[in-house]
């Protein structure tokens with residue numbers, strides 16, 4: 067059992083590798099982690115006005131995007147480095163990879179460095195489910211999962227753990243991706259149905275999740291595919307020029323977003339006029355704005371992923387690490403005996 071560095075020993079930064087993140091997930095249990103993390107995210111959405119907020123800083127290329135996502139609540143500061151490269155999978159690389167850092171605002175010293183590829187999938191799924199808890203029709207039991215890549219199993223299990231769905235209907239243009247997701251989900255207590263068309267995946271579903279990757283304006287859902295009363299959880303459109311829904315759906319739906327200045331650039335609503343009304347999710351959570359108001363309403367979570375969700379995930383991991391063996395101490399910060407004698411510290415390594 068290891069304890070996290072105390073303020074007197076801040077030269078060492080706890081680092082969670084991919085291997086240790088996998089162990090942490092198994093130690094806690096994935097579904098429990100999704101539920102607990104949804105709670106942390108909801109807690110941080112409740113104190114939304116406290117946070118420093120800025121649209122993420124994106125460097126675009128023909129193949130994808132690299133982004134930095136910073137935020138702070140005044141006590142702790144966090145950032146995530148994340149990429150999105152839809153063509154990566156063709157060369158055996160992932161579409162999305164990430165790592166992130168948490169720091170103490172009062173000293174500026176980092177308090178956690180961690181892999182965030184797995185953690186992003188878990189936090190994105192926890193956010194989807196936390197939002198669906200607010201917006202999905204009552205008693206939702208069936209979800210459609212369109213796009214069966216890296217995020218899809220996490221998305222499905224979060225809706226089961228947090229919302230109680232019992233059936234997932236899978237569809238992907240690549241049949242092998244659907245088979246992979248069905249295999250992975252087989253022993254997790256969900257009825258898993260593999261569908262040959264997006265229409266059959268949507269049939270009877272109260273929640274429709276779209277999580278595809280393509281750097282273009284795509285139409286994963288066309289207007290005639292979406293009936294009254296459903297909740298759409300649109301994950302995949304998260305970049306300028308990369309969307310999943312036909313604009314007509316957006317005109318029929320009540321649209322809920324994380325942080326409008328970022329979503330207007332990156333989300334499905336980039337297809338709409340700049341003043342098209344949207345509701346900020348944190349206001350639904352605090353009760354300042356209405357969520358679902360009628361059974362026939364189409365609710366849409368135009369998810370792009372916001373820094374505060376990563377902040378919550380980092381805060382959660384840091385809270386769950388103490389007393390475990392699941393981190394290494396990184397010698398990442400210089401610690402001269404006299405803080406002003408950085409030069410003198412070099413003497414420690416003199417050959």
Ligand code: NAD
Pocket residue numbers: 150152155161162186190212213214215216217218237238239240243277278279280284286300301302303304369370371372
């Ligand atoms: P991935 O490449 O592993 O999977 C994407 C899947 O979509 C692939 O299996 C592909 O075959 C499928 N697909 C592509 N076009 C399709 C279509 N027309 N119909 C059906 N399926 C189609 O990617 P991933 O890691 O699962 O991520 C998916 C998307 O989610 C990416 O665009 C990523 O940027 C986005 N994402 C968003 C958030 C967020 O917070 N909103 C977080 C993580 C990832």
